[in-house]
Amino acid sequence: MALYRVNTDDYPQQLQNKAERLREAYSKFTDLEPELFPSPPIHYRLRAEFKVWHEGGVANYAMYRQGEHKKPFIIDEFTVGSELMNQLMPKVLAAVNNSELLRKRLFSAEFLTTLSGDALITLIYHKKLDESWEQEAKTLQEQLGFPILGRSRKQKVVLERDFVNEKLDIDGKTYQYKQVEGSFTQPNGEICRSMIQWARSACGDGDGDGDGDGDLLELYCGNGNLTIPLSEKFRKVLATEISKVSVNSAQENIANNQITNLDVVRLSSEEFTQAIDKVRPFRRLADIDLDSYNFSTVLVDPPRAGLDEDTCAMVARFPRILYISCNPETQLENLESLTKTHRIERFALFDQFPYTEHTETGLLLVKK
Incomplete structure (x- = not known):
């Protein structure tokens, strides 16, 4: 047995070390x-x-150490997990x-919890x-008093539902989110709240000039996690997302x-670039008049690969770019071109995964 614990005394220094590495990495640009x-x-x-590890007819939770994918170690406590998860x-x-029915050929267990006290447990099997x-x-x-999902x-x-309900208190207002199992959600709830x-x-009044008449474009919007709280900062918002599940969740969250x-359309960033450049029409945009938007800000929160070349060129046309990244390496690559037209006005480090090398960043870039 092992306890998955961390040394909290080391955390302040670890965070400072991350900040120093980030400052050095971005020193070329800011x-x-x-x-x-x-x-x-x-x-x-x-x-x-x-992972569920079976030995001697007994099932246990197990994880893999980094770089040792064939040597799982059994755990009986997971202190980095939410309190509800540990309960x-x-x-x-x-x-x-x-x-025996629940244990036989069970190979994985997933826990999805929320800051507001909801949970979903998914049991995954090698059997029908x-x-x-x-x-x-x-x-x-x-x-348990919480839903079980079988896969x-x-x-x-x-059996009951395949999602959890989250509530986030942001700047004195409570926002509700439906988070569907298997779709992307922020793993660290407090960091998610800080990010929003x-x-x-960083958006201020939405356009930076004080009259509040700007519009927002968001690429990679997911379930509307950032989009919904930002919408009140702008006259109109158009958001895009490629995942059908996330688009459906976003539309429910908008209504709730x-x-x-705020309108959400199912388009990839590459497709939206083609649409706004009028390279080709999209039926999914049939009810959206792109010419009616006065986009002052674009928000991008791309996957680890960062922005592709065409999307990077497209967002560079906007007066303000809000760029949240889960991979500083690809963000730095994008900054090689974005800083030709924009300067960095805000710079943030979000410690989504403490005690690891992982770093997430936020940048506000403003047209020179």
């Missing part, structure tokens, strides 16, 4: 000190996946070990899930938060 947004030192992860983990494991499994899983669901090859068994608050602050100035 003299600004990064604004630091620390994570809670423990219980910061809202979602996690564990649920032993209860789920006990139920699995008390039921039948009605007997469903009955056992329903019993466990009743015991196996080409099979998804939803920083982005709202009673946002009336």
